[in-house]
Amino acid sequence: MSTLVVAGLQWGDEGKGKVVHFLSENADYIVRYQGGNNAGHTVVFDNKEFVLHLIPSGILEKGKKCIIGNGVVIDPEALIEEIDFLESKGIKIKNRLFISDSSHIIFPYHRILDGLREKIQNIGTTKKGIGPCYADKYARSGIRMCEYLDRTIFQQILKNNLKEKSKVISNISKLKKEIFRNYSGIVKKIKDYVTDTSSLINDLVVKNKKIIFESAQGTLLDVDFGTYPYVTSSNPVAGGVCSGCGVGPTKIDKVLGVVKAYTTRVGEGPMPTELNDKIGEYLQTKGKEFGATTSRPRRCGWFDAVAVRYAVMLNGCKEIVLTKLDVLDELEKIKICVGYEYKGKTLAKFPSSRKIVENVKPVYIELVGWQKSIKGITKFKHLPINARRYVRKIEQLIGTKIRIISNGRSKEETIVVD
């Protein structure tokens, strides 16, 4: 298998960073295809914790190369901060990072607009300017990396953009100064990484190189298929790889879905299995459920098989990675949501309407917990019987094989299920 998409199947934070880091041992290139520095991928490497926002976690693996595709939106200052951080930890970036010349740039005015819109919409965004940057892209007024690097063209396009933004943002000249304050230094620092990444990726496919495409956020935050409008502004679904990297669907060999053994969500919007009780608090504390980008506490709840079944369909995944199973270790009883009830009827599928998702009543089944630490277990057959039952039940409910189980933060704490 040469090309693999690793996609999140819930509301993000499924543990994709660790999974990609684990799989990148057998890959040549790791590629991001959407989102921006709203993402936070936490990886434990060499006993140290790394939080990456833009650069794929494969960069931590010696000799692996990373690509940021055209579908990603890039805040140049955040990018440089991340490059500097990795270099300060002794990780070499030169000749290992390739950034699309067609990726769109996030400017300070995007962050300001994000904050202003939040006052009205209350989506609970990361306020990193993601939505407004994608809005400019689709309004055809965005500034791409290739234009940003060319000062003359950049100045022309920026002038029009600032004129438009000055209608809603005051003190635009201060903002202009801010954009140009570090401009030359930024360009100097990033220009060597910028290239036509879609040609690069297609060449790699021809050469049979092993490529992992990693999603940021998750399927239920997808702008088309998630719980709209409480979503991000891109397509984390596996199909996003095609437009986010410039590769045709026939070039994708396999899609691997990542799900957490329970559910979390950060930000506003419906979450049918949310628990506002002691168990919710337990999951939050034991699972260290705090946003890697904004440090906000994540909302926690039981595993939602209705939502994940929907995500499996949208991504076309045939295999699953189940993460954070160890977080459930101490629970006496574990519930799984197997259906949604709405106005006295059981719904056959995940609803599109926000009004319905907000008002469904989850239907649960209850399983007996294993109440034993599963840390250090490396084989599926050595897991307690009730943990195996939980895994098999999820498989049955979502109709997909669980291939890998994560039972700890480091790469070594991983069980490959035969």
Ligand code: IMP
């Ligand atoms: P935005 O992507 O900053 O516009 O935020 C839109 C929604 O997506 C908010 O609910 C955020 O909390 C959520 N979100 C964005 N990035 C992530 C992520 O990496 N993990 C989890 N939620 C995210």
